[in-house]
Amino acid sequence: MPKFSDRVERISISGIREVFEAAGEDAINLGLGQPDFPTPDHAREAAVEAIRAGETDAYTGNKGILPLREAIAAKHERDQGIDIDPDDVIATAGGSEALHIALEAHADPGDEVIIPDPGFVSYDALTKLTGAEPVPVPLRDDLTLDPADVEEAITDDTAAFVVNSPGNPTGAVSPPEDIREFARIAREHDILCVSDEVYEYTVFDGEHRSPAEFDDGGNTVIVNSSSKLYSMTGWRLGWVTGTSERVERMLRVHQYVQACASAPAQYAAEAALTGDQSIVAEMTESFERRRDLLVSGLEAVGIHVPTPRGAFYAMPEVPEGFVDECIDRGVVIVPGEAFGEAGEGYARISYATDEEELREAIAIMQDAYEAVTAQA
Structure with a gap:
């Protein structure tokens, strides 16, 4: 019998992927x-031009091309007022690698990492x-992470905690006062705050704030990606930034597992960050319309949905058997327990x-809801 790593044996295939792979065409x-x-278009053209010019025939530097890292630093300065040195940015193979x-x-x-429950499967x-x-x-009833609960969970073994706003799978947006508290907690307890900000542009109500805005101790690492910001999921281009000391340690891992992010994707992401930003508003407006359509449709059926304030997910409370009934009827949604034990009794729906x-899909979900409630 082959022997496998204990760490690999502790994890399983993502519940999101299991449902996706099992879905019919x-x-x-x-x-x-x-x-x-x-x-x-300007992002795709930048990649094509780079390929034609031979800019993609060799490895880039481990951290990524300088123009991309400069564009990322400029983006954080423009959007959040955070002063980042381009040398303190690593371009990664999507937000997942970051x-x-x-x-x-x-x-x-032996360390501990505090994560939201329900929270993104990768945490x-x-x-x-x-x-x-x-x-x-x-999470709280409004599906946001309570800073007081995070602080209460800290022990001598705590190395880090993860903050995700706007949130996946919840669509929740943490208020600025909570984000400020997360920065304080990281500083006072001298632990790392990993801030997952990949949905930062998709906010309908409230505002996106980063713990790094309130962090004067260097205890925040920002994870971000072009995937959701610019509809570039297949390009696999993300980034991570923090203090020089933290970046140098992360680079040690990155150089061996990845060497560098895809060169064409780096040129595409640079163009996306520096070019016309109108797609951001167009996408956000469209997602907000879809959110309203989904929430009103499910509420009319009798399914309670905490109104998402960002991202493009809703996480309604659903009756037992609802997820399977939806899938059997041809609508793929993900059971809440795929995102943590506290997700039981919920489902994540991407709109x-x-x-x-x-x-x-809403009409089919209505039929599914009526079927499972009739059986109860």
Whole structure:
């Protein structure tokens, strides 16, 4: 019998992917968090031009090309007022790798990492791959993470905690006072705050704020990505930034697991960041319309939905059997327990699909709801 790593044996295939792979070809897929907008033309053209010019025939530097890192630093200065040195930015293979190297560089076996519950599936798995122990903290009724609960969960073994606003799978947006508190907690307890900000542009109500805005101790690492910001999921281009010391340690991991991010994707992301930003507003306006359509449709059926304030997910409370009934009827949604124990009794629904298909899905979900409630 082959022997496998204990750390790998502690994790399993993502519940999101399991549902996605099992779906039929004709199913309406509300399971994946993938914008249905095309990547901006100027970003695609930048990649093509780079390929034709031979700019992609060799490795880039480990951190990525300087123009991209300058564009990322400028973006944070423009949007958040955060002064970042381009040398303190690493271009990564999507936000997933950014999360991986952030946790790998800061957590040891026996350490603890506090994560939201329900929370993005990678937080639990990537923590376990470091050998550390995830410590889930249940969310409030409004599906935001309570800073007081995070602080209460801190022990002598705590290495880091994860903040995600706007949130996946919840669509919740933390208020500025909570974000400020997260920065204080990281500073006073001298632990790392990993701020996952990949949905920062998709905010309908409230505002996106980063703990880094309030962090004068260098205890925040920002994880971000072009995937959701510019509908570039397939390009696999993200980034991570922090203090020089933290970046140097993350770079040690990155150089061995990845060497460098895809060169064509780096040129595309630079163009997306520095070019016409109108797609951002267009996407956000469209997602807000879809949110309203989904929430009103489900509420009319009798399904309670905490109104998402950002991202493009809703997390309604659903009756037992509802998720399976939806999938059997051709609408793919993800059971809440895929995102943590506290997600039981909920489902994540992505509304990153066109309105006509969304209306069809709502009608099918109504039939599914009536079927499972009639059996109860």
